[in-house]
Amino acid sequence: MAVPAAKQRLSVPFDYDKYLRPGKLPHIWCPGCGHGIVLKSLLRAIDKIGWEKDNLCMVSGIGCSSRTTGYVDCNTVHSLHGRAFAFATGIKFSKPELNTIVISGDGDAMAIGGNHFIHLCRRNIDITVLVYSNAIYGMTGGQYSPTTPAGSYATTSRYGNIEPPFDPCEMAKAAGATFVARSTAYHTKELEKILLQALEHKGTSVVDIIDSCPIYYGRMNKFKSASHMMNGLEKDGTITVAQAAKLTPEEIGGRQLRGILHQAERPEYCENYDNIIVKQATATKGA
Amino acid sequence: MAVPAAKQRLSVPFDYDKYLRPGKLPHIWCPGCGHGIVLKSLLRAIDKIGWEKDNLCMVSGIGCSSRTTGYVDCNTVHSLHGRAFAFATGIKFSKPELNTIVISGDGDAMAIGGNHFIHLCRRNIDITVLVYSNAIYGMTGGQYSPTTPAGSYATTSRYGNIEPPFDPCEMAKAAGATFVARSTAYHTKELEKILLQALEHKGTSVVDIIDSCPIYYGRMNKFKSASHMMNGLEKDGTITVAQAAKLTPEEIGGRQLRGILHQAERPEYCENYDNIIVKQATATKGA
Amino acid sequence: MGGRYEIRFSGSGGQGMILAGIVMAEAASIFGDKNAVQSQSYGPESRGGASKAEVIISSDPIDYPKATAIDCMLALTQQACSKYYKDIKDDGMLIIDSDEVKEVPTGAFKIISLPILETARKDLGKIIVANIISLGVMTELTGIVSNEAMENAVLSRVPKPFLELNKKALQKGFSMAREQK
Amino acid sequence: MGGRYEIRFSGSGGQGMILAGIVMAEAASIFGDKNAVQSQSYGPESRGGASKAEVIISSDPIDYPKATAIDCMLALTQQACSKYYKDIKDDGMLIIDSDEVKEVPTGAFKIISLPILETARKDLGKIIVANIISLGVMTELTGIVSNEAMENAVLSRVPKPFLELNKKALQKGFSMAREQK
Amino acid sequence: MPNSKKKLLQGNEACVEGALYAGCDFFGGYPITPSTEIAEILSVRLPQRGGKFIQMEDEIASLGAVIGAALAGRKALTATSGPGFSLKQECLGYACIAEVPCVIINVMRGGPSTGYPTGPSQSDIMQAKWGTHGDHPAVALTPASVQEILTETVRAFNLSEKYRTPVIVLYDEIIGHMREPITIPEPGELEVINRAKPECAKEDYLPYDENYLVAPLAPFGEGYRYHVTGLNHKADGFPVNDSEIIRENNERIMRKIDENIEDIEKNEEVFLDDAEIGIFTVGSTARSARFAVNALRKEGIKAGLLRPLTIWPFPDKAVKKMADQVKFIVVPELNLGQMIGEVQRVGNGACEVLGINRVDGESIHPTQIIDLIKKHK
Amino acid sequence: MPNSKKKLLQGNEACVEGALYAGCDFFGGYPITPSTEIAEILSVRLPQRGGKFIQMEDEIASLGAVIGAALAGRKALTATSGPGFSLKQECLGYACIAEVPCVIINVMRGGPSTGYPTGPSQSDIMQAKWGTHGDHPAVALTPASVQEILTETVRAFNLSEKYRTPVIVLYDEIIGHMREPITIPEPGELEVINRAKPECAKEDYLPYDENYLVAPLAPFGEGYRYHVTGLNHKADGFPVNDSEIIRENNERIMRKIDENIEDIEKNEEVFLDDAEIGIFTVGSTARSARFAVNALRKEGIKAGLLRPLTIWPFPDKAVKKMADQVKFIVVPELNLGQMIGEVQRVGNGACEVLGINRVDGESIHPTQIIDLIKKHK
Amino acid sequence: MAEAEKKLPRIEIDAVRCKGCSICVDFCPTKVLIMKGTIVAVDNLAACTRCQLCDLRCPDFAIRVFD
Amino acid sequence: MAEAEKKLPRIEIDAVRCKGCSICVDFCPTKVLIMKGTIVAVDNLAACTRCQLCDLRCPDFAIRVFD
Numbered sequence A, B: 001m002a003v004p005a006a007k008q009r010l011s012v013p014f015d016y017d018k019y020l021r022p023g024k025l026p027h028i029w030c031p032g033c034g035h036g037i038v039l040k041s042l043l044r045a046i047d048k049i050g051w052e053k054d055n056l057c058m059v060s061g062i063g064c065s066s067r068t069t070g071y072v073d074c075n076t077v078h079s080l081h082g083r084a085f086a087f088a089t090g091i092k093f094s095k096p097e098l099n100t101i102v103i104s105g106d107g108d109a110m111a112i113g114g115n116h117f118i119h120l121c122r123r124n125i126d127i128t129v130l131v132y133s134n135a136i137y138g139m140t141g142g143q144y145s146p147t148t149p150a151g152s153y154a155t156t157s158r159y160g161n162i163e164p165p166f167d168p169c170e171m172a173k174a175a176g177a178t179f180v181a182r183s184t185a186y187h188t189k190e191l192e193k194i195l196l197q198a199l200e201h202k203g204t205s206v207v208d209i210i211d212s213c214p215i216y217y218g219r220m221n222k223f224k225s226a227s228h229m230m231n232g233l234e235k236d237g238t239i240t241v242a243q244a245a246k247l248t249p250e251e252i253g254g255r256q257l258r259g260i261l262h263q264a265e266r267p268e269y270c271e272n273y274d275n276i277i278v279k280q281a282t283a284t285k286g287a
Numbered sequence C, D: 001m002g003g004r005y006e007i008r009f010s011g012s013g014g015q016g017m018i019l020a021g022i023v024m025a026e027a028a029s030i031f032g033d034k035n036a037v038q039s040q041s042y043g044p045e046s047r048g049g050a051s052k053a054e055v056i057i058s059s060d061p062i063d064y065p066k067a068t069a070i071d072c073m074l075a076l077t078q079q080a081c082s083k084y085y086k087d088i089k090d091d092g093m094l095i096i097d098s099d100e101v102k103e104v105p106t107g108a109f110k111i112i113s114l115p116i117l118e119t120a121r122k123d124l125g126k127i128i129v130a131n132i133i134s135l136g137v138m139t140e141l142t143g144i145v146s147n148e149a150m151e152n153a154v155l156s157r158v159p160k161p162f163l164e165l166n167k168k169a170l171q172k173g174f175s176m177a178r179e180q181k
Numbered sequence E, F: 001m002p003n004s005k006k007k008l009l010q011g012n013e014a015c016v017e018g019a020l021y022a023g024c025d026f027f028g029g030y031p032i033t034p035s036t037e038i039a040e041i042l043s044v045r046l047p048q049r050g051g052k053f054i055q056m057e058d059e060i061a062s063l064g065a066v067i068g069a070a071l072a073g074r075k076a077l078t079a080t081s082g083p084g085f086s087l088k089q090e091c092l093g094y095a096c097i098a099e100v101p102c103v104i105i106n107v108m109r110g111g112p113s114t115g116y117p118t119g120p121s122q123s124d125i126m127q128a129k130w131g132t133h134g135d136h137p138a139v140a141l142t143p144a145s146v147q148e149i150l151t152e153t154v155r156a157f158n159l160s161e162k163y164r165t166p167v168i169v170l171y172d173e174i175i176g177h178m179r180e181p182i183t184i185p186e187p188g189e190l191e192v193i194n195r196a197k198p199e200c201a202k203e204d205y206l207p208y209d210e211n212y213l214v215a216p217l218a219p220f221g222e223g224y225r226y227h228v229t230g231l232n233h234k235a236d237g238f239p240v241n242d243s244e245i246i247r248e249n250n251e252r253i254m255r256k257i258d259e260n261i262e263d264i265e266k267n268e269e270v271f272l273d274d275a276e277i278g279i280f281t282v283g284s285t286a287r288s289a290r291f292a293v294n295a296l297r298k299e300g301i302k303a304g305l306l307r308p309l310t311i312w313p314f315p316d317k318a319v320k321k322m323a324d325q326v327k328f329i330v331v332p333e334l335n336l337g338q339m340i341g342e343v344q345r346v347g348n349g350a351c352e353v354l355g356i357n358r359v360d361g362e363s364i365h366p367t368q369i370i371d372l373i374k375k376h377k
Numbered sequence G, H: 001m002a003e004a005e006k007k008l009p010r011i012e013i014d015a016v017r018c019k020g021c022s023i024c025v026d027f028c029p030t031k032v033l034i035m036k037g038t039i040v041a042v043d044n045l046a047a048c049t050r051c052q053l054c055d056l057r058c059p060d061f062a063i064r065v066f067d
């Protein structure tokens, strides 16, 4: 994965401060936590798409991941555990001109928030959802989550997790999201690109982002360091859709697919409301 | 769909009373409501599989469909709206020897109960779920549900529903259910057969059953009678997997597939718990 | 309870008794110059079973919205009649459907038995207008609202295509009742 | 507050100050014959930032479980020291890490500065045992529990492979403190 | 000929009229008997005027969406009944601490649990104050007629906007489903309050500025970028760990209500001036009580009624005054004793307090009140 | 050498010991600070003894699963804190009306909403009584030490099994997270109650037999086939529409608690006999109060403490007695005034009642109590 | 055999349970049944093939066909 | 150009933000960085290719590489 230096050379590093609230760093995340890496990719994607901060709204639930909203200098809501999807629906539907992003964790989105997550996808409301998937409840100290791999250790699965995990991308797709993708914190430039596409997409876009909780998941599952974890789970544990296309299922093994996994065109919810209902209502009135 | 008389001839009609609580009929369902037809298919399937009533447990949520549990002479719980899946999980996990069935409506399972529904499927706990899918909230008087087709009329979508529907089978499959099927109240013998297979299946089985609410959905969507609705939605609106295999997508059109849509083998939750945890625990203790 | 007049319409779920109550209340309070409160009750299923609608009419403000002593009750089914007749005043009146209510309750009140459902079905061809006939009967027999106010109230609630049918039903009610007087 | 002896361990999230508090309480109440209550507090993140653990030791039953006037406090970081030193009694004692705590608070209490973290890193090769060294220091300086009780308490909490390391760390703490006396 | 300004409306219909009059332009809800009509009617009416209607997947999401909508600047409403009200409690606490204006209608039915869905009750009154965890301000209004449902819904929006706090409107199924002729007020006839918007420079905006008891609330998307959280926070909205600030913030959200109790309180008094016997109640039972008072007065018995239209904050002063004046107070309620505890607390022994309770799905009959008073007199 | 019977345990660890002692064999929960340790430890301990542990998808499902497990015959537990307790309210009402025994631990943290997750509070006390809609019985226990968390958890299971009702154990984060040496009782040392099972013929079984105040509960799968619903129901468990039965059933579930208040009530009294000044409080603040009483007595001030271990049903009699005896009562609480309202209600004017309140994440210091008493004396 | 074949089936209708939805009438392949007021009635028993479809689709457990 | 090529990059490390996770160290392709106590330090500036990987993967906004 070494990057040819000449090609990548940038004269000036990206200025994250433009999008960060002054005086809030260092953030609360533990040393080596992947959440910060994800946030940086997101900020670069936002910069690329050129959204004004005044018209940007970020909504999160509760969890380490959900603390993201506190750092970004825009309209931010740190809502309730699992409910960011509902809060965001209210905001976006009220003001469709607000570019709206939901930040969630695997626990927030797939455990307590599962229902709101799938209903957001079903409505295909124009919101981009980031799931920071570290396969653990970080904030509460390392219990297994609905994405923790079977057999893994957590503070509530000391004998190895017996629960089969969800695939958030499969769920999003089945529920009706029209853009579904996966990347990792390790693949930071790829992630940026995918996030940009997700932001550009009209309708519900979901990006499942594998990142690492070295403090709980890492320690309990014998990863020696954050980078050891990133190598193991994010780099070696995943494969791009393009690469996978050339391999047999056996060769792919347990690796998770990266890239855009599903894309479709369907009417967007707010537009639907405006087009169909308001028109009909006017018609009804006139009649 | 006329049935050759000679073949079908039965000397004695099925004795439903064996499974019904005495003195509870007539039931509360409206004239022509499909829920009664579904219940009959279920009782015949239970009879075929030969489960003892003492070892049978049926759990429902809240809704017209969920009233089913009141009529069946076994261990029954009419729980809370959307929560039957959680109640049933507690029961089954506590006493795996109880054959456990969840009865739910499209609102109960796919709206408020969506999260519990998908988590039940994920765990692959050995429970059979029946979703009585009438595309409406019957009990509360006809509001649209997450399975109401776009464009349909309901008391909260007087201008035509703008919300895209869920496909409960897709959701169940994505979530991890290991037996997923669909049938209709109209196809009462087929339904019985599918239900029997669902009951026989080890792991979470989900059967999406299209049935009719002539009182609300029917009236608001200009169906002249219960049978008119059954013909339109259940008979003409669906097609078997086998039939569909011979047709192009265009020929299939908007028709929903009937039959077994997904089947897989995966460890069952209660067995997992017993095998893995208890063993490990003993090992740990011995160490 | 000066000036308080209490009416109850009862029948089964789909018979439009609640609409009858609403129209009666509108006849009194919107198309007439009295106060009116209409209320209803139904079983936990919110449909099916016996249902009742009550209207309190008074020249004074109406506090208690439910029946205390009924001046006039109408029952289209046996179940409704048996369940609800007990609150009728001694000098009150009970109007029953002559085909449906076979076990006629006993009491000091006056009982009037009329083939309301049969008339709806046979004479008007639509069972659905039984409630409008009921309103005609009730208006004529109680005199608590004027026939004109009632007609206005009915017509304001009915969709155009059914105006004639309902007008006829109401008149039928008036005349059926007149014959009873 | 007869017989009540109040101890506070403070440092940053990962330094094992809570474990130190627990071991101190066990030394007093399980391996000694006193009563003890151990409590802690941390920020809303339940990790990171300054953390403190308190132990109240007494021959009497202990009602109020939090510090009222601290007899001895230990601080491994500047942040913890500055945030928590205020409750130390006039005749109390403050033990600080000599490398980490540069802004030494002023007060009537006695201040003892020791290179606890450096000792852990250099002499014992494991920064993680700084809390055990701290326990040794605290035991020796306060005398509130016996060295033997403390050793038993430490050893009962430590997994087998680390017994020796921790024994050494504790002894190091004892000896560092003895030199201060 | 019809009185064109009068309309015979159902309680729930009047609620819709009140909401629209107050400028409600967002509804998020989930159907439940006996509140469903509110959603059904708004699903038709809101789009006609550019408002937004959304049926959410459950009651939690409904209030979540309402809070989101309110932050985006809308006047947002949800409506529910018992089980749904229980589910909304977590979000309700969020609206309290984050100081988000919104209105919640609870049409009370028989409980507990699924209970008696079509039967009336007044058994969520204490829940309206104590239902969510943690100390929080509670404002709850209790209309007793169809007309009042309209006016109190307007007042609910006004109080909510003025004090940046969720306001609950509680009425029982009887009031919700009964019909009365009412007059829909002309525009301008009733006061309509809109939330204060910040006037400071955008950089200086503090959503929880401690210089205000109630700081102005900027709608999202107008350049005042800020943070909202359910954690204890400081003036700028960011989570805080400082006990002084936590205390101040927790106390302020209570104080903004307590210190404005006179603005929020509203009572009807019937023959209370010279009353020797007091009745305290709300909603449909207050109508029974008014009936009873009138009947008793005719017999020369000096009964009087104190009927709060604001049940929370509790009308301590008015109750205390009544307790000091009368021989005893009767508290009829469609529950097993809720408001009576508050009357006892406030009465503080000044007079006897007697309850009349009913939980069988029927209303309290005026004669129950009359008989008790005559017997006890 | 160690005292082998004594162990230094955290409050939450003691809760687990208590639950296991009582025979708890099912836990369904969802992690939340500061209650999470209970789930974590039970996930290890339960499987070791054939018990079932399940981490559900949220708090609603947790209590739902617990109710299901209880119907299947298990002694089932869930544990949570503020936000989770709010979410459990709907299921709690179900357990009340369907009369399903189960135990709910609420380790109280700062509220409202997400509030102050790691800070202690006592601000869910009123919610424990009024949090769910509809009238319902409330039984809530308030231990104040690690040892008591163990014994009160056992008592919670006992009361729950005996009265077929959910029992709540409320303790603040201080008690939950502090460690004290405790003794784990030997088997047989504490009473353990198991639910009564029916003895009648299987066909005759009525799960809500009105001939009992608390009918025996048959576990599913043992041949007693019956129906359970959250709707108002009759003796056989089926929904009912008859107002007489609805009333009787709603009143009975309250009565089974009210009539057994002496069995359920439990108070500690410290120097109350001759007290001239009373203190009323629970949990960690009761420890501050005990400290204060001892200190005051040393100065010759006759203070006394009434500390309920059963806060719901409220110890009316004991409070009344104290109110009649003392000059004033101080009610310290880690909230903005909850129990104080009850003390006032019951005291009924017999003496003055003063609050000490703290909502900043810190405990109430004994000197706060001492100073107030000295000043007010 | 021919004898047995001629034996007419017995159709039992439970008047209390039947809600008159007319599903059995509409789906009877041989038009055996008709609506009579609000409940179903047998109109042409001879045509009955004993196919049981009326029973299978009756939502109300109200109609049964015996050999 | 040869001149410019030789100019060394400037690596800025924010000591307050850096939490010493060593991600930048472990992933630097040319081993420019090392851990020094609990924060990162530059060890071999000359080897730096300005690839920015250290910045991209630093979770703490703590390291920046200027031309």
Ligand SMILES: Cc1ncc(C[n+]2csc(CCOP(=O)(O)OP(=O)(O)O)c2C)c(N)n1
Pocket (backbone or CB within 6 Å): A062, A063, A064, A065, A066, A081, A104, A105, A106, A107, A108, A109, A132, A134, A136, A137, A138, A139, A140, A145, A213, F030, F031, F032, F033, F059, F083, F084, F087, F114
């Ligand atoms: C209603 C409710 N239940 C539980 C919690 C406790 N809680 C806070 S965050 C969290 C899990 C967070 O996990 P995840 O979403 O994966 O985020 P991470 O911390 O791993 O980034 C839980 C269970 C809560 N705050 N609210």
Ligand SMILES: Cc1ncc(C[n+]2csc(CCOP(=O)(O)OP(=O)(O)O)c2C)c(N)n1
Pocket (backbone or CB within 6 Å): B062, B063, B064, B065, B066, B081, B104, B105, B106, B107, B108, B109, B132, B134, B136, B137, B138, B139, B140, B145, B213, E030, E031, E032, E033, E059, E083, E084, E087, E114
């Ligand atoms: C928490 C809660 N919210 C809402 C309701 C009201 N409610 C009862 S049943 C129902 C919908 C039922 O729809 P479905 O599950 O499709 O069943 P159907 O009646 O159509 O068979 C609703 C919204 C409730 N009982 N509880």
Ligand code: SF4
Pocket (backbone or CB within 6 Å): A028, A029, A030, A031, A032, A033, A034, A035, A064, A065, A134, A138, A139, A212, A213, A214, A215, A216
């Ligand atoms: S606990 Fe895990 S997820 Fe949370 S900040 Fe620390 S490393 Fe990240």
Ligand code: SF4
Pocket (backbone or CB within 6 Å): B028, B029, B030, B032, B033, B034, B035, B064, B065, B134, B138, B139, B212, B213, B214, B215, B216, B217
């Ligand atoms: S309302 Fe609809 S779903 Fe409910 S019983 Fe009637 S027909 Fe069936």
Ligand code: SF4
Pocket (backbone or CB within 6 Å): G011, G027, G028, G029, G030, G031, G032, G033, G047, G048, G049, G050, G051, G052, G053, G054, G055, G065
């Ligand atoms: S058995 Fe078949 S043929 Fe006979 S009546 Fe029934 S549906 Fe008709």
Ligand code: SF4
Pocket (backbone or CB within 6 Å): B032, G013, G017, G018, G019, G020, G021, G022, G023, G024, G025, G039, G040, G057, G058, G059, G060, G061, G062, G063
């Ligand atoms: S299908 Fe059943 S309920 Fe319907 S008409 Fe026939 S017998 Fe009656």
Ligand code: SF4
Pocket (backbone or CB within 6 Å): H011, H027, H028, H029, H030, H031, H032, H033, H047, H048, H049, H050, H051, H052, H053, H054, H055, H065
């Ligand atoms: S820019 Fe690249 S080569 Fe230079 S220090 Fe960073 S990672 Fe290493």
Ligand code: SF4
Pocket (backbone or CB within 6 Å): A032, H013, H017, H018, H019, H020, H021, H022, H023, H024, H025, H039, H040, H054, H057, H058, H059, H060, H061, H062, H063
């Ligand atoms: S990656 Fe960032 S936080 Fe980690 S060591 Fe490097 S500079 Fe420090």
Ligand SMILES: [Mg+2]
Pocket (backbone or CB within 6 Å): A063, A105, A106, A107, A132, A133, A134, A135, A136, A137, A138, A145
């Ligand atoms: Mg996570």
Ligand SMILES: [Mg+2]
Pocket (backbone or CB within 6 Å): B063, B105, B106, B107, B132, B133, B134, B135, B136, B137, B138, B145
């Ligand atoms: Mg439905």
